[in-house]
Amino acid sequence: MNVTELARRLRITPNKLREIMPQLGFDIGAKAIKVDPKTAQAILEKLADPAVSNRYTNGEVMAAKKEALEENGNEPSGAEQVVMVPERIVVKELAKRMGIAPANLILELMKNGVMAPLNQYIDFETAAVIADDLGYKVEKSTEEDLMTDGELPQKIVLDIKTGEAQKRAPIIVVMGHVDHGKTKLLDAIRHTNIVEGEAGGITQHIGAYQVEKDGRLLTFIDTPGHEAFSAMRSRGARVADIAILLVAADDGVQPQTIEALAHIRKAELPFIVAINKIDKPGANVDKVKSDLANIGLTAEDWGGQTTCVEVSAKEKLNIPLLLENIFLIADLNKDTIIANPNAPAAGTIIEAHMDKGEGPVATVLIQNGTLRKNDLVKMGNVPGRIRVMRNWKGEPVEAAQPSMPVKILGLKAMPRVGDILQTIEDQKELRKLSKIKVKELVRIAEAGFVSRDKKGEEDEEDAKPHVKLILKSDMLGSVEAILESLERLEKRGVGVDVIRQGLGNITEKDVEQAFALGALVLGFNVKIMPEAKRLAVDKGVATEAFRIIYDLLDFVEKKVVELAGVEIVEKELGKLRVLAIFRAEKRQQIIGGRVEEGKMVSEVNVRIIRKGEVVGEAVIKDVESGRTKVKEVAVGQECGLKIESRVGVEKNDLLVAFVTEEEKKND
DSSP: OBHHHHHHHHTSOHHHHHHHTTTTTOOOOTTOOBOOHHHHHHHHHHTTSHHHHHHHHTTHHHHHHHHHHHHTTTOOTTOOOEEEEOSEEEHHHHHHHHTSOHHHHHHHHHHTTOOOOTTOEEEHHHHHHHHHHTTOEEEEOOOGGGSOTTOOOHHHHTOOOTTTOEEOOOEEEEEESTTSSHHHHHHHHHTOOGGGGSGGGOOOSOEEEEEEETTEEEEEEEOOOSGGGHHHHHHHHHTOSEEEEEEETTTOSOHHHHHHHHHHHHTTOOEEEEEEOTTSTTOOHHHHHHHHHHTTOOBGGGTSSBOEEEOBTTTTBSHHHHHHHHHHHHHHTTTTSEEOTTSOOEEEEEEEEEETTTEEEEEEEEEESOEETTOEEEETTEEEEOOEEEOTTSOBOSEEOTTOEEEEEOOSSOOOTTOEEEEOOOHHHHHHHIIIIIHHHHHHHHHTEEEOOOTTOOHHHHHSOEEEEEEEESOHHHHHHHHHHHTTOOBTTBEEEEEEEEESOBOHHHHHHHHHHTOEEEEESOOBOHHHHHHHHHHTOOEEEESSHHHHHHHHHHHHHHHTTEEEEEEEEEEEEEEEEEEEOSSEEEEEEEEEEEEEETTOEEEEEETTEEEEEEEEEEEEETTEEESEEETTOEEEEEEEOSSOOOTTOEEEEEEEEEEEOOO
8 A cells, every 4th residue: 555545544744744644663765655454554544543643643633624624614525415413413303313323423433533322422523524524514513412421511500609709629520540549648648548348459430429628629529440330431531620640650651641631621621630559669750750740741840831740649758749749739720610509509410319208310410500418310311309418528517618528318319420419499390300300210219120222223233143241230321331331341243231330239020120131230339238249059040249330341242252152362472480579569570480381461361370270370571681671581481570460489499371262153
């Protein structure tokens, strides 16, 4: 393929393509006019990742198309069919309006460098570009029902009369990669220990807390760092005033760091970079600042404009300095961090779950006005009365003012995460909502289920084999994250079909439904009731409960692979005898050993064998030979390994390195 043709497909200039190819790891020479097909395909795949595309092309791939559309008034030549598109629209809904298969729309998005699953929102401009490519004309609509979840309309949030506006507590969202210490940092600020309550010490849903420091109130939102929880991070950014982007000093910038930064920029939030874990032996602050500079964040002491504060949440180092910088940003933005406490209450539902004793429970962040006990409210289309309110400590409160997160109880139905809460003064409006919605919503709440609606789905999608699941979880936000991740598990034409989803423990009813539908029953942060266990054994229904989201996704992926007609084959790479333990931390060790068979390779799994028995597994993060990092070490050599595991490795243990590969099953 010619370089010019490849550049045309990427919508960038040939000179720009030649400039970025070496940075992407493809060096074809400055004067080359052709690219071999394999290399061209690799370049297209690499630039299909929006983070990579925007970093190296400065957003030129999509920008060029959007600019061309703006010049033509969003009207493609020869277009006959008009599609009405709001400011934001779900990919699946856009496909439905265009009358095409969702898979084809996702493919078209990928060609344009946008990786968006079925349930993800895209903006109007992106939708216009894709529609243009497919021969449609788009017109902007003003549909409130397709508004981005959690995005409070300006007309509600900014209903603040001049003269009545008052200062409110700033809302600070803490974002970053998994296990970089976000919850631990909040523990240090609050002098509490929330992190120990999380499975694996890792946050898996949004938490909101209030702290008083130096006589000033601050509201903190803690977001998960798992790749799967992108929607939660986005929601956290949309309701905040200030962001803290947390980066571990021993790990540097990682994928969710980049994604969190994208959410912060999209929400136009002022932010601080907190470089955490500076107390760790492997900490390298200069390397972190170099990584940050590579993604456009140059630290102030490097001549840039990004405020970086070096902290240790574990040792509580520089926490006051971090707070000083938060106060400084809040003071600089005091004209926007305001609210009218006398206005009707408005806020965003940031978490919701079904409590066995208390029924539907929702966490709302009040953004304007004051919410009081016994207020009539609507959350989206769910009506209710505030019967009980509790602050983040679980203490009952009579009123919640702007910037205060509260749990509300006494609801008749479950609101959706991201719904807008508004107080209702008119009883007629409440009765109207009740007639329309309550019967259906109560039915769902009591059953704990939402069934998949098959209407409008493509025939080819229904004909495709699926792993059928009934999914139960503790929180709506968790369900949202799991569903989004399951969309990406398709292999060799086999997909995942969540036919029912709900909140609460796994019961006999779940098992009966799974038996009738030929499905598995999976739980996340919930229990399998004893009666359900017995029934599952009698009926041969597979039931599993998980506390870590990655364990659940791995389990489902294995089932998809099995149904796809392939099997996972394990191949042994080598064995190492542990000779010494140099350093041991919570989930990380640095060890020394000798390779007895095969080779040791970085970024592979190892099985830990002690006295002839398997005691656990670990991941080799780094291999060193003679103080130099290497990819692998061969038999007979001694080396150092940096490993991650929940099981501590001991001297004389045998580590067996292995990889897993997919192979077609023999008929």
